[in-house]
Amino acid sequence: MDELVEVIARSIVDNPEQVNVNKVEGSKSVILELQVAEDDMGKVIGKQGRIAKAIRTVVKAAATKEGKRVIVEIIQ
Amino acid sequence: MEEIIQEGNTVDQALEKALNKLATSRDRVEVEVLDEGSEGFLGIIGGKNAKVKVKKKEDKSKKAVEFMEDVIANMNLDIKVEKLADRSNDEQVVINLTGSNLGIVIGRRGKTLDALQYLANLAVNKYDDDYRLRVVIDAEGYRERRKETLRDLALRLADKAKAKNKKVVLEPMPPHERRIIHSALQSDSQVKTHSEGEDPYRKVVIVAQ
Numbered sequence A: 001m002d003e004l005v006e007v008i009a010r011s012i013v014d015n016p017e018q019v020n021v022n023k024v025e026g027s028k029s030v031i032l033e034l035q036v037a038e039d040d041m042g043k044v045i046g047k048q049g050r051i052a053k054a055i056r057t058v059v060k061a062a063a064t065k066e067g068k069r070v071i072v073e074i075i076q
Numbered sequence B: 001m002e003e004i005i006q007e008g009n010t011v012d013q014a015l016e017k018a019l020n021k022l023a024t025s026r027d028r029v030e031v032e033v034l035d036e037g038s039e040g041f042l043g044i045i046g047g048k049n050a051k052v053k054v055k056k057k058e059d060k061s062k063k064a065v066e067f068m069e070d071v072i073a074n075m076n077l078d079i080k081v082e083k084l085a086d087r088s089n090d091e092q093v094v095i096n097l098t099g100s101n102l103g104i105v106i107g108r109r110g111k112t113l114d115a116l117q118y119l120a121n122l123a124v125n126k127y128d129d130d131y132r133l134r135v136v137i138d139a140e141g142y143r144e145r146r147k148e149t150l151r152d153l154a155l156r157l158a159d160k161a162k163a164k165n166k167k168v169v170l171e172p173m174p175p176h177e178r179r180i181i182h183s184a185l186q187s188d189s190q191v192k193t194h195s196e197g198e199d200p201y202r203k204v205v206i207v208a209q
Helices: A002-012 A038-045 A047-064 B011-022 B060-074 B102-106 B108-124 B142-164 B175-185
Strands: A020-025 A029-035 A069-075 B003-008 B029-035 B050-056 B079-083 B092-099 B134-139 B167-172 B191-196 B203-208
Touching: A002 A020, A002 A029, A002 A038, A002 A047, A002 B060, A002 B108, A029 A047, A038 A047, A038 A069, A047 A069, A047 B102, A047 B108, B003 B011, B011 B029, B011 B050, B060 B079, B060 B092, B060 B108, B092 B102, B102 B108, B102 B134, B108 B134, B108 B142, B134 B142, B142 B167, B142 B175, B142 B191, B142 B203, B175 B191, B175 B203
Parallel strands: A029 A069, B092 B134
Antiparallel strands: A020 A029, B003 B050, B029 B050, B079 B092, B167 B203, B191 B203
């Protein structure tokens, strides 16, 4: 799941080498902390969070098969 | 991205040589003239070669397919990604998803498919602004089926608006779905349609005339 976030983020930012995803696994949920270059924050969030929302939608869809709650957080 | 600098007697000749070397055609490259060149005296003495920089444009449709393959592979789904050549052209590429878990990639009312399509468009058109390729992601004809469903819905709700002589507000929809509703009722003079609210909650309103 973390690779999925990484693949998507890498393809839409200007500095793909600075994309980093940290996986924090709980018993019922997984938190994926997405970190990008400061200049790329806008590229993964988008106007009114539209891009972040799209990323979350795709990740959630992928997670339905595994039956776990996945939360994508964008951190600075 | 591949690029070369090529010299020639004239700009045209330099460009032609460059295209040969890159094995491509004029519409697939960006050209920058570095030196116009000059003929010199009587075309013999002091002539200067023309110089051009030729850069291959990215093959965006290929990039779109690769992006989708990458994403689908990481979603652990048994789904195939294919480019529909007959529906693709210079302006848009249509990518079709086929397989057993299509419900997951489509999502409720196509929400996931729309998200994938949005991200694919961002990934493909990341760099240059002069040439944009529209990416359409479809799943075994889902887009066409959805279109029909929306058209039926539009006609049914228009009848309701006419019968009760009042306005009918639809559920929030993305722009391309609202467009389908508007155009389905365009020729009906007994109703008018418009949209209200802000995306992503913007809705179509049908008003009886």
